[in-house]
Amino acid sequence: MRAEAATPQTASSAAPGPGRHWRAALGRWxxxxxxxxxxxxxxxxxxxxxxxxxxxxxxxxxxxxxxxxMALPLAMVIIAAEIDxxxxxxxxxxxxxxxxxxxxxxxxxxxxxxxxxxxxxxxxSNGLLVTRFGLPSLAVTIGTxxxxxxxxxxxxxxxxxxxxxxxxxxxxxGNFAGTFxxxxxxxxxxxxVAFAVALHATRFxxxxxxxxxxxxxxxxxxxxxxxxxxxxxxxxxxVAALAGVVISLRNSTAAANVGQGFELTVVxxxxxxxxxxxxxxxxIAGVILALxxxxxxxxxxxxxxxxxxxxxxxxxxxxxxxxVLGPNVASRVADARRRRSHPLLEEGP
Amino acid sequence: MNxxxxxxxxxxxxxxxxxxxxxxxxxxxxxxxxxxxxxVGENGAGKSTLVKxxxxxxxxxxxxxxxxxQEKIFHSPVDARNVGxxxxxxxxxxxxxxxxxxxxxxxxxxxxxxxxxxxGAMQSEVERLLDRLGVGLSAERPxxxxxxxxxxxxxxxxxxxxxxxxxxxxxxxAALSGPEVERLFGVVRTLRDHGAAVLFIxxxxxxxxxICDTVTVMRDGAVVHDAPxxxxxxxxxxxxxxxxxxxxxxxKQEAQIGPPxxxxxxxxxxxxxxxxxxxxxxxxxxxxxxxxxxxRSEVARAIFGIDRSDAGHVEVSGQRIPVGRPLAAMxxxxxxxxxxxxxxxxxxxxxxxxxxxxxRMRALTRxxxxxxxxxxxxxxxxxxxxxxxFHRLEDPVAxxxxxxxxxxxxxKWLATEPKLLILDEPTRGIDVGTKxxxxxxxxxxxxxxxxxxxxxxxxxxxxxxxxxxxxxxxxRVTQELNRDDANEERVIRAATGVQAA
Numbered sequence: 001m002r003a004e005a006a007t008p009q010t011a012s013s014a015a016p017g018p019g020r021h022w023r024a025a026l027g028r029w030x031x032x033x034x035x036x037x038x039x040x041x042x043x044x045x046x047x048x049x050x051x052x053x054x055x056x057x058x059x060x061x062x063x064x065x066x067x068x069x070m071a072l073p074l075a076m077v078i079i080a081a082e083i084d085x086x087x088x089x090x091x092x093x094x095x096x097x098x099x100x101x102x103x104x105x106x107x108x109x110x111x112x113x114x115x116x117x118x119x120x121x122x123x124x125s126n127g128l129l130v131t132r133f134g135l136p137s138l139a140v141t142i143g144t145x146x147x148x149x150x151x152x153x154x155x156x157x158x159x160x161x162x163x164x165x166x167x168x169x170x171x172x173x174g175n176f177a178g179t180f181x182x183x184x185x186x187x188x189x190x191x192x193v194a195f196a197v198a199l200h201a202t203r204f205x206x207x208x209x210x211x212x213x214x215x216x217x218x219x220x221x222x223x224x225x226x227x228x229x230x231x232x233x234x235x236x237x238x239v240a241a242l243a244g245v246v247i248s249l250r251n252s253t254a255a256a257n258v259g260q261g262f263e264l265t266v267v268x269x270x271x272x273x274x275x276x277x278x279x280x281x282x283x284i285a286g287v288i289l290a291l292x293x294x295x296x297x298x299x300x301x302x303x304x305x306x307x308x309x310x311x312x313x314x315x316x317x318x319x320x321x322x323x324v325l326g327p328n329v330a331s332r333v334a335d336a337r338r339r340r341s342h343p344l345l346e347e348g349p
Numbered sequence: 350m351n352x353x354x355x356x357x358x359x360x361x362x363x364x365x366x367x368x369x370x371x372x373x374x375x376x377x378x379x380x381x382x383x384x385x386x387x388x389v390g391e392n393g394a395g396k397s398t399l400v401k402x403x404x405x406x407x408x409x410x411x412x413x414x415x416x417x418x419q420e421k422i423f424h425s426p427v428d429a430r431n432v433g434x435x436x437x438x439x440x441x442x443x444x445x446x447x448x449x450x451x452x453x454x455x456x457x458x459x460x461x462x463x464x465x466x467x468x469g470a471m472q473s474e475v476e477r478l479l480d481r482l483g484v485g486l487s488a489e490r491p492x493x494x495x496x497x498x499x500x501x502x503x504x505x506x507x508x509x510x511x512x513x514x515x516x517x518x519x520x521x522x523a524a525l526s527g528p529e530v531e532r533l534f535g536v537v538r539t540l541r542d543h544g545a546a547v548l549f550i551x552x553x554x555x556x557x558x559x560i561c562d563t564v565t566v567m568r569d570g571a572v573v574h575d576a577p578x579x580x581x582x583x584x585x586x587x588x589x590x591x592x593x594x595x596x597x598x599x600x601k602q603e604a605q606i607g608p609p610x611x612x613x614x615x616x617x618x619x620x621x622x623x624x625x626x627x628x629x630x631x632x633x634x635x636x637x638x639x640x641x642x643x644x645r646s647e648v649a650r651a652i653f654g655i656d657r658s659d660a661g662h663v664e665v666s667g668q669r670i671p672v673g674r675p676l677a678a679m680x681x682x683x684x685x686x687x688x689x690x691x692x693x694x695x696x697x698x699x700x701x702x703x704x705x706x707x708x709r710m711r712a713l714t715r716x717x718x719x720x721x722x723x724x725x726x727x728x729x730x731x732x733x734x735x736x737x738x739f740h741r742l743e744d745p746v747a748x749x750x751x752x753x754x755x756x757x758x759x760x761k762w763l764a765t766e767p768k769l770l771i772l773d774e775p776t777r778g779i780d781v782g783t784k785x786x787x788x789x790x791x792x793x794x795x796x797x798x799x800x801x802x803x804x805x806x807x808x809x810x811x812x813x814x815x816x817x818x819x820x821x822x823x824x825r826v827t828q829e830l831n832r833d834d835a836n837e838e839r840v841i842r843a844a845t846g847v848q849a850a
Contacts, residue, residue: 201718203710210707214696220655220687221707221761222679280698 029274029282029327033289040293044300051303054180060299062173062250065184066091066243067262068291071269072188072195073236075287078270079199080232081212081279082130082137087240088262089148090122092255094244096152099161099254108168108249116241122148123237127230137233145263152256160255164248172249184246191239196284204228212279268316269294272323281327294319354381355418357546358403358434358515363412365398372398374571376412380515380546385537387557387578388550390567390590391808391841396550399567400517403548404436405429435508436517441500445493450475452492453507478506481543482536498529505536516540517548522556523642534560552640554583554847566590583847584838591808591837599813602792606816607631608666610800611683611769613652616661621647622824625661629769629800634791636815637804639844643821645804646688649771652802653685654678665769679708682768686758686775688804690751694758697747701739702728704746705760731760736786752783759790769800776810788814808837822846 044051061068070087077084094115101111122144129140176186199205207228210218219225248254273290275282294316301312356379363376373395380386390396401407402414405423414421416432423429426436443452451458453475461467475488484502492503501521508516518537522530537547537560551557557564558578566574566589574581574589581589611629616622622644629635637645651658657673664670665681678685687693695704705728706713713723728742735756739749746757755775762770772791776784791814795801805811811818818835820828820843828843841847 197718201721203714203719206703206707206710206719209699209703210696213698214692216693217696218707219675220685220693222676223707224676280696 030286030289032326033272033274033286033293037289037293037296040296040300044296044303047300048303051300056299056303058175058180058182060295061185062182063298064291064295065182065188065250066247066259067265067269067294068185068188069191069243069246070236070240070262070266071273071287071291072191072284073232073239074266075270075273075275075282075284076195076199076205076208077137077232077236078267078275078277079212079279079282080208080229081215082229082232083141083267084123084126084137084233084236085141085263085267086122086126086144086148087236087243087266088259089145089152090119090237090240091244091247091259091262092257093122093148093152093155094119094241095248095254095258096156096256098245098248099156099159102161102164102254108165112245115245116238119241119244120234120238123234123240124230126237127233130233131226131229149256156254156256158256160253162253164252164254169249169252172246184250187246192284192288199284204231208232209280212276213281264320265294265316268320268323272319274323274327276327277324290323354383356381356415357417359415359418360399360403360409361413361415363399363402363409363414365402365407365409371570373402373409376402376409377572377575378403378548378565380548382514382544382546383541384563385541385547385549385561387561387564388548388567389552389554389557389564389586391806394567394590395570396567397519398570399572400436400519400548400550403429403515403517404434430511430513433512433514434517435511435513435515436519437501437504437508437521439520439523441497441504443492443500443503446491448489448491449479449486449495449503449506450488452503453478453488453510455507457510474510475506478509481509481539482506483539484532484536496529498525498533501525501533502536505540509540513545515546515548517550519550520552521549522551522553530556552845554586554845557586558583587838587841587845587847591841599788599810601634601814602796604632604634604792604795604816605798606633607798610666611652611802612664612667613648614662614664616648616651616658616663618647618651618656619659622651622821625821625826627819627826627829629802631768631798631800632795633816634795634801634803634814636811636818637802637821638806638808638811638818638840639821641806643844644824645821646773648821649685649773649802649804650687652678653683653771655685679765683771684708684762684765684767684769685771686755686762686773688773688777690754690758690778695746695754698745700743701732701737701746701749701757702742704757705731705764708761709764727764728760731764732756735760735763735790752779752786755779755783755787759787763794767799769802770794771802771804773804774806775803776805776807808840811835811840812837820844 041052050056070091074084074087097115097118098111101114102108126137126141126144129135130137171183174183175181176183199208207218207223210221210223211225211228215225247258269290270287271277272294273282273287275287297315298312301307301315302309359379360376363373364371365373376399378399388396388399398407402409405426405428408423414423421432444455450471454471458466459470459474472488479486479488482502482505486499486502492500495503505516521533525533537549540547549557549561561578564576564578564581564586565572566586568590607630609628609630613625613627616625625648627635637648639645647656650656652663654673654675654677662669665683668681670681671677691697696707702725706724709727710719713719713727725742732739732742737756737760738753746754749757776787791801791803803814812835815835816832818830818840819826820830820840822844823846828839830839
């Protein structure tokens with residue numbers, strides 16, 4: 001006979017206590033972001049009295065509106081343990097296409113849906129390469145990052161188109177109904193609500209988390225892993241194209257070189273928002289907080305007269321590394337603590 | 350072989366436990382120069398633990414290792430290798446793009462002036478080794494493209510280049526064809542004649558009798574028999590491998606056997622399983638028995654659509670289900686509790702509630718939104734029905750013990766109200782208490798008219814629970830036994846390919 005004793009129960013012995021919820025809330029990434037936001041607000045105000053003003057919010061948020069839009073679908077893509085680095089190039093292709101179609105006499109009302117459809121197709125081609133051929137999305141989207149940007153130059157060359165009708169450019173640049181909130185941020189807010197609901201309260205969203213945390217188990221549970229991933233890449237492309245439309249109208253400039261390097265900022269925003277680079281974890285709320293933080297830091301640096309604007313890039317890069325490192329270190333600490341208090345949780349082979 | 354020679358390698362009364370599970374007890378084995386010894390036993394009898402101890406991969410909790418009569422402690426596989434122990438695994442681990450010669454001398458290239466690799470010396474050294482093994486393998490060609498059999502020869506040459514005197518071969522013939530086995534045996538005999546000791550692990554008893562001088566039989570983690578091979582007949586060997594009291598209680602209830610739920614018709618997946626046909630009726634528990642690698646799990650995966658099958662088809666209640674689509678299988682009423690709980694059964698980072706309801710999201714959705722209340726109610730209901738021990742439903746499922754994790758997998762699938770439940774190793778690695786709960790549950794389900802297909806490597810479980818046993822051997826169903834006809838010997842004989850005596 002095999003010598004077996006019933007394993008002691010461990011799950012029910014975890015010590016509950018009144019401090020538990022507090023500690024859980026404190027341990028959340030979102031709480032940390034709120035703290036950092038407060039620090040940024042204080043530091044920003046110290047740098048310049050203009051920092052905490054409506055005007056500063058308007059200009060700061062306007063500058064970040066395309067990044068914010070693209071961060072929403074990218075958050076889902078990364079939760080599903082994939083990545084899309086081609087978003088800034090899709091944005092540029094969309095902008096170039098917009099200029100081209102406008103030069104060829106199309107009305108803006110027609111151009112916008114065409115651009116979004118083309119963006120969706122770009123995203124779908126990323127998705128097909130990843131799901132049908134099993135290629136790593138990192139490699140695929142680095143490739144299409146170059147490819148779509150190249151296509152943008154093929155479409156419109158070096159020229160830029162600046163004569164969009166003012167009714168449209170005003171819409172993109174203006175504020176919402178007399179407030180200090182830019183229209184583009186209202187658009188972002190609407191999409192953010194839609195994405196948050198889709199991610200946190202629907203079957204689609206639940207599937208994304210399951211796929212990102214354990215793709216094999218998701219497949220074994222009857223989830224349509226490939227289809228969901230394809231939809232995510234398509235969404236990412238479509239929203240990037242929408243961001244391309246917004247940036248072209250907002251700046252009254254459509255060109256192939258817009259948004260160079262935006263992919264870095266978008267990925268930073270998403271990871272800073274607590275979305276795990278390994279998939280399966282994170283919330284839209286975290287991403288929104290991270291966008292505020294990123295915008296606040298950038299604005300503070302721009303307002304400062306003594307700090308060079310090159311620091312914006314340095315800070316962005318440091319935040320990117322920090323946001324990958326932070327949760328990693330935190331989870332190691334948590335694991336070590338858990339193991340110390342529950343040595344029996346460790347499984348035999 | 351010389352009985353009185355000092356053993357090259359000896360293990361005395363070694364034991365090893367993992368938590369409450371004792372993987373090895375009374376680990377006694379000795380390997381003398383010029384001896385080919387067989388190590389046999391069922392799956393899970395403790396053979397691999399013993400091999401790992403000999404290879405320095407794990408340290409025993411107790412007991413001694415003696416090399417040439419001297420006590421030694423193996424801190425790592427390197428220590429074992431340094432005294433001449435080499436383990437050759439079933440799947441060779443070579444660098445495919447390097448040449449045979451480079452693989453053989455990996456890490457110890459002969460060096461020339463300025464520490465440059467002396468290619469000439471390397472080549473001739475490896476050629477000499479291959480000659481000694483009596484195989485015509487070119488030392489220059491890359492390993493990529495070599496058959497598994499040839500790769501094993503390269504592994505053996507590698508071992509010899511370390512001056513290995515004790516070769517441990519873990520199921521080396523599992524992937525070999527007849528002539529390849531013969532050639533491997535030729536190599537083994539050559540080694541034996543040169544005074545090496547060989548430990549040969551195999552499930553194929555005919556091979557054991559063909560090549561081995563002595564045999565060590567293991568059962569339930571302990572060495573139970575050690576004798577010259579000619580003192581045993583194959584039948585007696587099987588008896589010793591099995592010979593345990595079937596005292597464990599299996600709460601098998603009588604169930605009303607109804608119409609067929611699952612019909613598998615000539616299902617084939619090239620190179621994996623062939624021409625598999627069987628039925629499972631409502632209320633019936635059918636076990637798929639056989640050795641690890643016989644193709645049992647693969648058949649289950651194909652039925653559920655995880656893998657595509659190449660020929661044949663699967664019907665559920667008379668409806669043919671499409672190939673390679675888990676969702677379609679699920680909708681047809683199949684539930685599949687997979688073999689690997691942590692990798693395939695659960696999303697460890699997600700909560701108990703989310704895992705338990707992963708298969709029921711559609712039913713929990715209203716107007717596109719998942720109703721959190723209904724989700725928690727469903728999870729709580731199943732947690733109570735299965736007597737799950739947990740702290741909070743929002744805790745990650747990783748916090749639970751193995752047995753409770755398995756209950757979450759069961760909950761997730763039972764929540765779909767399946768007509769057919771496929772269980773792949775449902776009680777592997779879980780404690781005795783939970784084990785009997787799982788058995789009771791299976792019995793209840795069958796009693797309520799669910800068809801159950803169970804894969805298990807534990808014979809008592811197979812014999813205790815199944816109404817019918819299908820035995821698979823090398824990708825084919827080779828025997829079908831009714832509950833009354835099934836016994837351990839018959840199942841083992843069919844599973845190991847020993848013809849009825």
